[in-house]
Amino acid sequence: MEKELVAYVAQALVDNPEAVEVAVIEGEKSTILELRVAPDDIGKVIGKHGRIAKSLRTILSAASTKSGKRVVLEILD
Template sequence: MLMERDFVEYVAKSLVDEPDNVEVNVIEGEKSTILELRVAADDIGKVIGKNGRIAKAVRTLLNATASKTGKRVVLEILD
């Protein structure tokens, strides 16, 4: 799941004003992996996007890459 973590971190750092505050925590389970994304309070809107479009796009790409491993990947954006 290192590839997925790196992907989320790269995308988040590209979107936010404070890339040093981007933090991705990985929680491994048997059938799924949870990626917790934390960014600065001012940058949450930039990661989510209008009507959640950016978050949805990132989740779609994550699920596409994770389908190769047969595991489910969940992205949680924490505030």
């Protein structure tokens, strides 16, 4: 569920939605989501002073409270 949420929001933010990729790495107590976008769109996903990235992480933590696992979002370039 979290993977689809991140992909949906990222695709809405970028100019090249086809290049959005979200990889999931499952751990015992946490899940890592690795977000990749086109090099030109990385700034749109991070935002000024990291505001959009922080908002994405806040949404993720709220969405993951049901599962009881901690979800970490990494934005890769």
